[in-house]
Amino acid sequence: MLRSQKWLAGDDEVSVAHRVALRSVGLTIEPGDERPVIGIADSSSELNPCNLPLRKLADAAHAGILSAGGLPVRFPTMSLGEDLMKPSAFLYRNLLAMEIEEMLRSNPLDGIVLLANCDKTVPATLMGAASANLPAIAVLGGARPVSVFRGKKIGTGTDLWRAWEDRRAGRLTESGWAEFEACLSCGVGACNTMGTASTMALMTEALGMALPGASTSPSGSEESLREAHAAGVRAVELVRQDIRPRDIMTLKAFENAVTVLHAIGGSTNAVIHLPAIAGRLGLKLGLVRMSQLGEGVPVLADVEPSGTMLIHDFHEAGGLPVLARELNEHLNLDEASVSGLTLRDIIANAGERGTAIRTVTNPLFANGSFSVVSGSLAPDGAVIKTSAATASLFTHTGPALVFDNYDDMRARIDDPELNVTAETVLVLKGCGPVGVPGMPEWGMIPIPAKLAAAGVTDMVRVSDSRMSGTSFGTVFLHVAPEAAVGGPIAFVRDGDLIAVNIESGSLDLLISPEEFTTRRAAWVRPVSAHLRGWPALYEKHVTQAPEGCDFDFLQAPTPEKLVFVEPVVGRS
Template structure:
C-alpha cells in the first residue's frame, strides 16, 4: 500500500491534505487510537449501521459490524463505522414507510459528506434495506450490502410458527373463539426466539433476497440465519470485498442495471415474495435511472412459477430455505428456464452465471424444480388495472383464496382504517362472505406514509361463521408476512382524487385476476357526478411542519415507488463545498 498522500483516493482530499485542514482531519481521528500509518492512502470503508434497540431485527448489527471491520483490516483498508437512522417495523408509528425516504436521504448525505471510498450497508428490518440501497445508489460510491439474517424458526406446541404470519393467524383464532388468550401469550414468547429479522418470506427476507438477486449482496448470504456462525464469516468476507470494490471501482451504477432489476423481479416472483418489493424496486430504479414501470412486474413474471414453499404462502421458514440451498438454487432454476440474465454483474466481482452454476438443492420440499413447482406461473404478485385502479394495483395471488380471484360483490366503505378496526368485531356489521371491504385514505399522501394496513382483519361475525377470508381493497400496503385476498397500492390513491375516493357502500366491485381487471361497476355519468360534488375535508388534518409536511408535498404515487420527487435520480459523490 502506498505511503504517499497522492490524492488518488476520494478520502485523500481529507486525510491526505497538507497544512491546517489535513491536521484537523487526521488529528481528531487519532483520539480513537489510530496511528499515522492508517492515513497512508489506503481505502477508507464506511460501515453504515442501522443498529438500534428500537429496531429488534437490527439489534445485533453492532456485532456484525465488528466482523466487517476485521475483513476491511485484513484487506488493508481503514474501516469506520457510523450510525444511520433505523426503522423498526414493530414499534415505529405511524408507519416506517413514512420514514424510508428520510433514511435514504440521511444515508446518501452521510456517505457523501465524509471521507469514504466505499461503504458496507448493514440492514435487516423491512425498510432499512431499500432505504440504504436507495441512498447508496444516489451517491454511487462502491458499495455492498450485508443483511442481518433471519431469526431461527419459531417453535410452539411442537410445531414451527412464523413471525407475522402466525401473529395474524393466531390472533384471528382468538377472535373466532378457537384459541384462548393463554395460548396466544405462550406463542408470543415462542415466536421470536433468536436475533434476526422475520423468518417468514416477509418484506425483510424478501428484500434481503432481492438485494442478492440484484447483485448488491454476496451470493448465498441472504438466507443465512442471524445466529449462524456463517453469517459472521460472511460479514468478514464482505469487509474484504469492500476494499476490492474500491480497487476495481465497481460502483452500484455498474451493478444496478436493467438486467439486474429483471433478475430481482423474477426472483421475487419465484420466492412468492412480498408485495412491498414492487414499490421498493420502483423507487430504487428511479435513483439509478433505470426505466421500470409497474406493468413490467406482471409482464416479466408470466412464465415464473412459485418455487419456494415458505410462509406466508406455504409451510416452511427461512432457516429451512437456507439449509435447502437458499437463493442461488432459485436463481439457478430460473436460469434453467432461460429467465435469468447470466451476464449481470455482482458485487462479488463475478457474473450471475458464475455465482449460481454450482448451486445445489438439499431439500426439494422447500425449493421445488421448475418442472414441479410449488405453485404454477402467474401466482406471485400480479398487477390489476381497471376503472377502480387506472394506474394499477397489486395482489399476491399465492396468499389469496382461489375462490376470490374472480369475484363480484358489494362494497362496504371506510374512510379511516381505525374506523373499520373499531367495527370489525361488531356482531351487527352488515357483511356477508361476498362483501368487498374498501379501506381508503391510506396511501402515500392520505395517511400519510402508506401504512401496512391493507390486510385488515376479517369481520368477527364471518370468522364465527367459518369464513376466513374476504376480498379487501385499499390504497395501503400489507406486511409481507400477511396473507389473504387483499388488493393493495390502488393508484391513484383516494387522497389525490383517485376513483377509490368515489366508491360508496353498496357499489358493486368486480375483480378478475386472470384478466388482470379491477372495476367499479358504476356508470361513468354517475361517477362524473360524484366527482363534481364538493370533496369532503381530509379525514385527518394535513401535517403543517417537519418531515411529514415535506413528505406529503413531494411523495410520488405507489406505482412510481413512493419516493420524493426531488430525490429521483442520483447526485454523485462530489461534496459541493468544503472548508475549515
C-alpha cells in the same frame, strides 16, 4: 486519487485537522496514506430487534476491512423497525435513504458497507448508495430463531395473523393466546417467513449487491460472521477496482430481481421498493413490466405465507444460488455482482437443492406470485399477491363495505350488527402514501368477527395501503391514485358493486359515468394535520406507489440528475 485524500492528503491546516479527527478515534493516517476509508453504516438499535444482530456483524466487517488494508469507520444510522415505529417504518424509508446519501457525500469515505435487516432499512440503504454511487456492499442480519407452538414451527407474522383470527373466532382461548405470545419471543433477527425483510434481503442478493448465498444466513450464526468479514474485505477491493452500484444494479439486474421475487412468493412491498431503487439510478421499472416478468415463472420457494416452511429451511435448501440455478432460463446470467462473479459463475458453484426449493416441474404455482390489475377503481394500477390468495375469488363481484380510515375499520369490523356477508368487498381507503402519511401495512383487513366465527377464511379486500409480506388473502393493494389525492377509491360508497378479475387484469367500480362525475365534483381534499416537520415534507413530495413512493426531488429521471455533487473540502 482516493476520494478520502481530498480531506486527508497534504500538510495544510485543513488536512491536519482532518487527520487529527480520525487519529482521535484510533486511526493513524499519515500524509499521502493510500489506504481507502470504508464506512460501516450500522443500523442496529434496541428499538429494533430485527437489526440487533448487526452489532456483531459490524465488528466482523470492521476486522475484514482492516485485514484487506482499509481504514474502517463505523457510524450509526437511523434504524427502521416495523415492530415499534408508527404509523409505519415506511414513512421514514426516504429519510434513511437521504441520511446514507448525505453521510457519503459529506465525509471522507471511499466506500461503504451497508448493514441492514428490517423491512425498510434494506431498500433505504440501497437507495442512498445508488444516489451516491460510491463503491458499496450490503450485509444482511438474517432471520430470527424458530419457536414451536403446540408441536408446530411458528412463522413470524404469518402465524400471528392466523392465531389472531382463531382468537377472534373463539377457537383459541385466552390462555392459549398468552402461550402463543410467549412462543413468539424467540430471539432477535428478521421475520423467519418470506416477509418483506427476507424478500428484500433476497432482492439485494439478486441485484448483485450482497455476497452469494449471504442474504438468508440465520441471525447470530458463525456463517453470517464469516460473510460479514468477507464483505469488509470485498469493500476494500471494490474501491480499488472502482466498481460502483451503477455498475451492478443495471436494468437487467432489476429484471433478475423481479423474476426472483415471483419465484420466491415474495412480499408485495418489493413492488414499491424496487422501482424506488431503480428511480435513483435513472431506470424505469413499471408495474406492467414487473407483472410481465412473472409470466411463466414458477413459484419455487416453499416458504410461508405462500408455502409451508420457513426461511431457515430455504437457506438450508441452498438459498438464492440454488433457486437461481432452477430458474436459469428466466434470468440474465451474465450480470455481475459485488463478489466479482457473474450470476452464471454463482449458479455453477451452487450446492445441492433441499426440499424448501421446488423444481420447475413441481412448483407451488406455475405463473408468478403476484398480478397487477387496473380499471376504473385503480387507473394507475393495484397489486395482488396471487400465491397467497384464494383462487375461487380471482373473479368476483360484490357490494362494497367502506371504511374511511384505519380507526373506522378497527372500531366496526367486529360489530355483530355489521352489514356484511362473505360476498362483500371490504374497502379501506385514506391509507396511502399521503393519506396517513406513510402507507402503513393495513391492507389485510381482518375478516369480520361474525363471519370468521361462521368459518369464512377469506374475502376480497381493496385498499390504497400496503400489507406485510407475512400476510395473505385476496387483498388488492397499493390502489393508485390513492384516496387522499382524489383517486377513484375516494368516491366508493357502501353498496357500490366492485368487480375484480385477475385473469383480465381488471379492478372496477361499477357506477355510471354521471354518478362518478357527480361524486368527483363533490370531493374535498382532506386537510392534513401536519403543518411542519418530516410528515409535512413527506406529504408534499412523495410519489404514488407505482413510482416507488420516493420523493420527487430524489429521483433521477434525467442524466443530469444522476450527478453526485461533491462537497467543497476546506475549513468547516
